Amino acid sequence: MKLRESGMPEEAYWETLFDVPLILDRLGIDARLENVVELGCGYGTFTIPVARRIAGVLTTFDIDGGMIERTRHRAAAAGARNVLYVVRDVFADGFGGEAGSKDASLLFNILQCEEPLRLLAEGARVVRPGGAVLVIHWRYDPATPRGPNLEIRPRPEQIAGWAEETGLLEAEGPVIDLPPWHYGLRLQRGKSEASA
Numbered sequence: 001m002k003l004r005e006s007g008m009p010e011e012a013y014w015e016t017l018f019d020v021p022l023i024l025d026r027l028g029i030d031a032r033l034e035n036v037v038e039l040g041c042g043y044g045t046f047t048i049p050v051a052r053r054i055a056g057v058l059t060t061f062d063i064d065g066g067m068i069e070r071t072r073h074r075a076a077a078a079g080a081r082n083v084l085y086v087v088r089d090v091f092a093d094g095f096g097g098e099a100g101s102k103d104a105s106l107l108f109n110i111l112q113c114e115e116p117l118r119l120l121a122e123g124a125r126v127v128r129p130g131g132a133v134l135v136i137h138w139r140y141d142p143a144t145p146r147g148p149n150l151e152i153r154p155r156p157e158q159i160a161g162w163a164e165e166t167g168l169l170e171a172e173g174p175v176i177d178l179p180p181w182h183y184g185l186r187l188q189r190g191k192s193e194a195s196a
């Protein structure tokens with residue numbers, strides 16, 4: 001199922017809406033991360049810069065084969081070879097792969113979806129203890145130039161609450177300001193249930 005309000009405007013416009021290096025810096029996405037998964041590559045706005053920073057492989061998923069092809073094409077042009085591409089409905093079928101096998105999972109601009117807790121739990125499942133689910137979303141502010149309807153747009157404290165409800169994650173540090181229009185959260189997978 002394509003998640004609600006997960007459509008995108010035209011690529012060039014979409015990419016004016018983010019300061020990608022600032023976002024990746026503030027979320028701590030760098031060579032300390034090895035293997036990472038991403039839900040929804042879209043145009044590859046984050047896929048390619050993330051792949052260039054991490055030490056391992058970024059596996060990116062999208063339900064829309066056109067988005068996967070666009071990202072694959074851009075990544076090839078940029079020389080980013082450490083990306084695996086999967087056309088899949090992650091809501092229905094999850095990320096696959098072994099539990100606890102990734103350093104991070106990325107849920108960017110997607111938690112306005114029907115069952116955010118389910119996606120957070122799946123993001124947590126694939127992350128190793130001590131790893132993190134990294135989230136960005138549109139500020140809860142009618143002045144934002146895009147973003148889901150405010151009725152379904154999550155506030156940061158809601159996301160932190162859902163994360164805790166998974167029983168696997170807790171918010172690490174304060175809400176991260178990602179100007180001009182976004183905020184971020186690092187949701188750490190607890191080390192205490194390492195062998196659970």
Ligand SMILES: C[S@@+](CC[C@H](N)C(=O)[O-])C[C@H]1O[C@@H](n2cnc3c(N)ncnc32)[C@H](O)[C@@H]1O
Pocket residue numbers: 001002003005006007008039040041042043044045046061062063064067088089090091092108109110
């Ligand atoms: C709002 S876009 C965000 C793309 C990217 N994360 C970004 O921030 O630039 C959401 C993406 O998720 C994809 N998507 C929607 N439902 C999905 C699902 N059930 N499984 C996998 N991908 C999905 C859409 O096709 C779209 O490319």
